[in-house]
Amino acid sequence: MTDKDTQATFLPLSVGSAETLWGETPPLGPVDKGRALRQRLGQIITRIIAAPSSEEAAVTPLEEARQALHELEVYQVQLEIQNEELHRRQVQLDASQALYFDIYDLASVGCATVNEQGRILEANFIATDLLGLPRQALINQPISHFIFKEDRGVYALLQQQLLATGEAQTCELRIVRQDATVFWVRLDATAAQKSGRDPISRVTLTNITESKLAKDALHASEEKFRSLAESSQDPIVLYDKQCQHMYINPAALDLAGLREEELIDGPPRQSGYFNELRSVLQEKINQVFMTAAPFRTEREWNSSEGLKYFDCLLSPVFDAEGRVCSVLGVSRDITDRKQVEALTLEMERKSQQSQKLESLGAPAGGLAHHFNNILAIILGQCDILSEDLSSGIDPIAQVKQIEKAALRGVDLCRQLLPHVGRNAPLQTRINLRLMVEETVKRLQPTLQTKVRLELDFDDEAFEIIGDRAQVQQVVKDLYCNAAEAIGERKGTISIALNKNVVQGCQTDKDYLGNAIQAGDYACLTVSDNGGGMDAETRQRIFEPFCTTKYTGRALGLSAALGIVASHHGALQFSTTPGAGTTFKVFFPSFIGPGIVSAAPAADISPEKGHGTLLLVDDEAPLRIIGSALLKAMGFTVMIAADGEEAIKIHRENSPKIDLILLDLLMPEMSGIETYRLLRQTSPTIPIVICSEGNAEGLAQDITDDPFAEAVGKPYKPDQLRSIFMKLIDTME
Secondary structure (H helix, E strand, C coil), X not given: CCHHHHHHHCCCCCHHHHHHHHCCCXXXXXXXXXXXXXXXXXXXXXXXXXXXXXXXXXXXXXXXXXXXXXXXXXXXXXXXHHHXXXXXXHHHHHHHHHXXXXXXXXXXXXXXXXXXXXXXXXXXXXXXXXXCXXXXXXXXXXXXXXXXXXXXXXXXXXXXXXXXXXCCEEEEEEEECCCCCEEEEEEEEEEEECCCCCEEEEEEEEECHHHHHHHHHHHHHHHHHHHHHHHCCCXXXXXXXXXXXXXXXXXXXXXXXXXXXXXXXXXXXXXXXHHHHHHHHHHHHHHHHHHCCCEEEEEEEEEXXXXXXXXXXXXXXXXXXXXXXXXXXXXXXXXXXXXXXXXXXXHHHHHHHHHHHHXXXXXXXXXXXXXXXXXXXXXXXXXXXXXCCCCCCCHHHHHHHHHHHXXXXXXXXXXXXXXXXXXXXXXXXXXXXXXXXXXXXXXXXXXXXXXXXXXXXCCCCCEEEEXXXXXXXXXXXXXXXXXXXXXXXXXXXXXXXXXXXXXXXXXXXXXXXXXXXXXXXXXXXXXXXXXXXXXXXXXXXXXXXCCCCCCXXXXXXXXXXXXXXXXXXXXXXXXXXXXXXXXXXXXXXXXXCCEECCCCHHHCCCCCCCCEEEEEXXXXXXXXXXXXXXXXXXXXXXXXXXXXXXXXXXXXXXXXXXXXXXXXXXXXXXXXXXXXXXXXXXXXXXXXXXXXXXXXXXXXXXXXXXXXXXXXXXXXXXXXXXXXXXXXXXXX
């Protein structure tokens, strides 16, 4: 039979035919239907065989046989189609089951199927690894066998709730591996049921040991922090990003005047100490959140108990990802420490004052002795001049004695000036070699006959910028210190002068260990082979008035140190007990224009002056003496008692005035201010500025002024005459 014949002949069974085959109740399944078709076909064949041989009698059974055979063939086709569908579905089911078991076995957590009695029916690879047994050994094992004894009640309660409610359950408990290892898992259980079988549950086991331990450690840390914070006497506050309090300890509550219940609904009201901190808290907390760097400061607070001091520290607190999650603020009351520090400073100040007074005690007697001798000479000579003019003593010699004594007083005053802050040098250009030779020549007769002097000067000009009198004082002090170190013993003083270029490396340091600035220097070295200094003397050698010699040694080396510093120089010294001492002074070499230092008095020409000179001084006796001396030099003199009067006189008599002698230190309008106002109207008029103090800032105004000079006070007539003549020559 062809497919076409099959399509034409195989017709689906109608309801009527079904009733014909099975009566009113059709068969329930395909097996019963097939059996019924075969039985019916057999019955028809039996009837055909038993029927009469006539054609009419055989037609009806034959047709029924064909119909039954057709229905049987249709049924066979349907069975084949159903078999193919069943086969396809079986393949899909097998694939689905294979995929399920793959997912089940390879899941990242332990999976197990447990029956109603708690026995394991299935287990994946992770479950076998967690429990420490192969899969076959786990089957039919009670899962409670692997649960820590103290936690079995937790699992029993979970299983009971699962079966009662059918809702998923979860808990945390400890598992004991076959090798007795204990670890924490999160157990999740869901209810399920296989068809026709008892209820079952699907269980997943997730190892949470690390997170559990971390959580426990964090909890322990938090408890420890809380315990420490609660017992701490320091106010401790934990802030969030909105600057609200996440935690505040009892000490902070007391300081703020708050109760713990006020922290429940948002940040507490600010009061007391925290209210005063509000202005800075927000900004600094935000700063810590942004930079992750701690911030520390000290704060004052005027409390009801008085002024208090707090050391405030804001520290970042980090989360697991390393981000700042909060800021911890700790305020420590350091009032007592501050009071102790203040008391200590006051005691140190008083101790230093006491030491200073003690150090002044010995040399003060010496200074008084010097000045008494000077005044005794001056007053004695004055008494002789006024009471006994026929004594036979030359008046000129008496005046010279008075002058010599006064110059000794001037020298002592100049040594004192560096110690009262009036030590800025007059900027003149000095030939250091000539000045050292001149000073040593004057001092050499004072040496003991056993002491030998050695000089070692390079063939250099050695020009520096500075105050001639002060630099000369340094040479004198170092020379006298060397001579006194040798004393009456046999010894040698060596004085050397050479050029030194400092590169600015750390090896070139002064006596304090500070690096000497790079540059060109003229270096004066004074050495002796005397007794040297012990450690105590070495530490005190540059203290004001320090001396190991007889009372009256005056200021010692402290004046020399102050002069060197004011000249932007440096000083080195080395000493060995029993082997001598060496001092080395660095003076910056001359590198620019300066005011040429006046020549020594002995070299000044006695040439007479001429023209009109304006004398400006606030001291009336000095105006009288100065006017007389200037007139004796040949000048016509105008007098002004202060800067304002000098400006007025100059404005009214400008064409007549040829020179101005101006005092530097005057009340109301200083000499510098007067100088600047005079320069505004007369840029070229010669001006000589004189002062005993050499005030700061003078060099800046007159160094580049070719029509200005400076002279120390008290000045000598011959020195003034030389300066005046030079300025007049400049004008001409």
